[in-house]
Amino acid sequence: MNKSPVLVTCGLPYTNGPCHIGHLRTYVPADFYVRFLRHCGEEVVFICGSDNHGTPVVISSEAEGISPREICERYHTHFYETFRKMEVIFDRFGMTDDPANHKRTRSIVTDLINNGYIYEKTVSQCYCPHCEMFLPDRYVEGTCPHCGEKARGDECDQGCGKHLEPGEVLDPVCKICGEKAEMREQDHFFFKLGDFNDFLKGFLPELKGTLNARNYAMGWINEGLHDWCITRTLDWGVKFPGRDDLVVYVWVDAPIGYMAFTEEWAEKTGGNWEQFWKGDAPITHFIGQDIIYHHCIFWPALLKGSGYSTPYSIVASGMVKIDDRTFSKSRGYVVWTNDDYLDLGLSPDYLRYYLLSYTSHTKELNFSWREFQARVNNELVDTLGNFIYRTVHFASKKLGGIPDIGADEEILEEIKKRTALAESAAREYEFKSSIEEMMALASFGNTYIQTNAPWKMIKEDREGAEKVIRNCLQIVKALALLFDSVIPEKAQNIWEQLGYVDKISDHNLSEVTDGFSGTKLNKPEILFEKIEDEKIAEYESTMNMRVEQAKQKENRTTTTKEEKKMISIDEFANVEMKTAKILEAEKIEGSDKLLKIQVDLGDEKRQIVSGIAKFYNPEELIGTDVIVVTNLKPAKLFGVESQGMILAAGDEASLLTPKRDVSPGTKVL
Incomplete structure (x- = not known):
């Protein structure tokens, strides 16, 4: 157990659209990790917030005829409420457009300027003559100079994934009007990222977390680091110190949000934010694989250059596929957290279990309704739920409650072993392996109760049946404490069936082998309901319809573009x-x-x-x-x-x- 508190953060959801299953790939594992550490007796501060700045928000707000702040507040509330429905509970969920982040960002940028890590430079930037404006990154689309794939102005999102500086994208086109953009000169400010090459070479091998984060980052270090342009020509964002015509690049002020939100948490609770950002208390970032560069290279360099503490560990999740297809909102391969799941009355615990147990955290996760059904029915219903219901029901109906005897040493040793293995895996960010150890304990319980058959034994040996059920109840208690990090709503239900009236989240994993304070049991309930084939067919049809609609829209767009190439004499007239x-x-x-x-x-x-x-x-x-x-x-x-x-x-x-x-x-x- 760590003596110092731990700060855990999640990558900030961008306030330009609703929550989907790709978001949850990061937030649910982070919540599992936080809950597990707390069950181990550790003090954890869990921080997140919404990412509010950047061009996409401006484009969306212009399209709707409202202010960028309004659209950000709408989606901020949406994410906050959706996360809570998914039982992902943060100690602070802030906004990067709030005063705390503006203040901390300008302070850090000023420190970097004073420390000689920021300089001004005239650069060529994309300009749209038709729209009569310089084009920020996301207003530009073109070809990646590194791999030749279609790319955004700031990143090759369809190909090699490399960061692109303003002006690097080839054959730039304005995304507003579709016309060809041209290059014009403008003054911007750059961060001397190259000055931190030696620091990062020493920092990354010591960085804890997942191997994919370290390995990807070391690959970029070996290729050589380039200075980063950290200003953009926008009105929306954190103003660059001393300039009203430039804002700080969103990838500067977004991670600084972690620090600002920690300050807000401290102000609200009386906590100490400096123990993390100016001290030795560890900081763990949970992020998606697509933002490893920003968190493993750019972010530590910013912190080092401005005199703050650097992260202790970075945990990067693998990407998400839908039915073995590349995740794509535009092509319909997406599962929306509310519309396609929560609003249908499906349990958040089912989805949490699937996301955590399907594959290793760093590998690609494929979401399939059929596989989802199989895991819920075979594992949650038939293995975990079946064992718990059989045990509690028998104890309640046949024995009148919990037998007033202790559990066998053999049972306690099995519980200790599985608990230790689950904890070890969780601390190594191997959440699938951790859950497999929990489920192995449930399988052990199923085998034990089936082999001993207390429903037969009770006819001739009541004491023997009581011993069997007492052992099974001990396993149920351990399962409740272990699975609280995975399926908190159902775990609380199990806890209450065992006769407890307090919150299971307040209890320590060290209690998995402790006895019961009384003998009373509450009414046994079936925890999990099977998902029928008809429902899965319904969910699949919704996705198939969305994919088909996306194809039709793409065909219409293609036809429109082709028709635009040539017009008839009548059209010209x-x-x-x-x-x-x-x-x-x-x-x-x-x-x-x-x-x-x-x-x-x-x-x-x-x-x-x-x-x-x-x-x-x-x-x-x-x-x-x-x-x-x-x-x-x-x-x-x-x-x-x-x-x-x-x-x-x-x-x-x-x-x-x-x-x-x-x-x-x-x-x-």
Whole structure:
């Protein structure tokens, strides 16, 4: 048992969509680990929160016409409530957009600047001429320069998984409008990650946790580290110290959230956050495999450079598949935690058991409704539930309660052995192996009660039957204490059937061999219900329908894109273009790109907003003949209505003008 408290954190869920089974791959094992340590008598602080910043939130908020904060609060509440339904209970679940994280992030960045680890540099960044804006990472899509696969602006998410700096992605396209992006220069700030190469080479071999985390990280170290651009051109996020036009990169302020949330926990409880972040108390991060780089390389370097404690262990889970298919929300291969599971009335304990027992924590987990059914029915119902119900029911109905005798030494030794093996595996993050030891104890109990057959023995040897059942009840008590970390709702139910009235979570694993304080038993209940084939067929049909809908949508999108490549003469004829003369032009307050322009179209005058302010003075435009698209739907830009579009070409917005004098309003053929 550790004498110092332990801090356990989980990777922060991003507030841009609902919870799915891929999220739970990290959070359920972390909760199991925390519960198990507490049953071993250790003090554990369990911290998490929502990740609120970055481009996707901005895109979603713009699409919905609400503020980024509003959308973050909505999904923050969603994750908080969903985790609690799944019995994943944090001591603090914060938000990275709350004041504590803004303050701590700016403090750490300032420390890094003062320590000489951050510098300013002019870089080429993707710019969309059509949208008239620099494009943050997630607004960009292109080709990975390392493996050639389709990639986001900040990461090769479809191929090699490498982090990409601004400007590295090839053939960049704006994800907002679909037009080709271009490179333009802008000032940004960089973190000297390369300066920590030697530190990380010493840090990683000593890092506890799972091998996949250390091995992946060492591979990147051996390839060589590059400095990280840690600013982005966004309004939403933590402002970079001294700059109103830049925010801190989300992968700086998100992990700092662990520290800020620990501070919030300490303020609420009177605890000491500095014992973890400035002391020797161990910090364990539970993360997904896709963010190993950020947690094993970037995060320890940030902490080291700013004078804080580094993690003790990093536990990285394997990825998730759905029916042996790559997990994909866009293709329909996804199980939503609420819509597809909890809202159907399925037990959170069933899913917790499946996630923990299916495979090793570092290996790929495949979710299949058929396999889920088999594990629930064969293991929870037939093995664990069957033994517990037979034991408690017999003791209650035939013996009137718990026999007032002790358990046999042979039984106690078996319980001790399985408990020790389960604990050892749990501490090594081998959760599947830990549960196998628990289930082996249940199987031992089943074999024991079946072999001794107390329902026959009681007819001729009541004392012998009482001894058998007393031994079985001791196994039930041990199973309740062990399985509380796996299936807490059902474990509490078992505990209460044994006559206890307090919380099982308050008890120590050392009590697995202790006797009972009384002889009373509560009414025996069937713990687990079998999942029938009809229900599984129903759940599978829901997924199949989602996959089919995704395919149809993809086909429609593909067809639309193909149709966009070529248009007919009739379609082109629908675009109405006329010559016009500029009568007035003035800048729009608050924008350095837009001009409000009045044009003469012969039979009418129109107001048009055009993004050419950087290339023309308003005065020089007056009297210029231009070409205008006149049948566009009116739109508002910066609150000013635009009733058409002035055509221009190239990077410097060269206006299209008629070669000879023509009257305003002449149709362009």
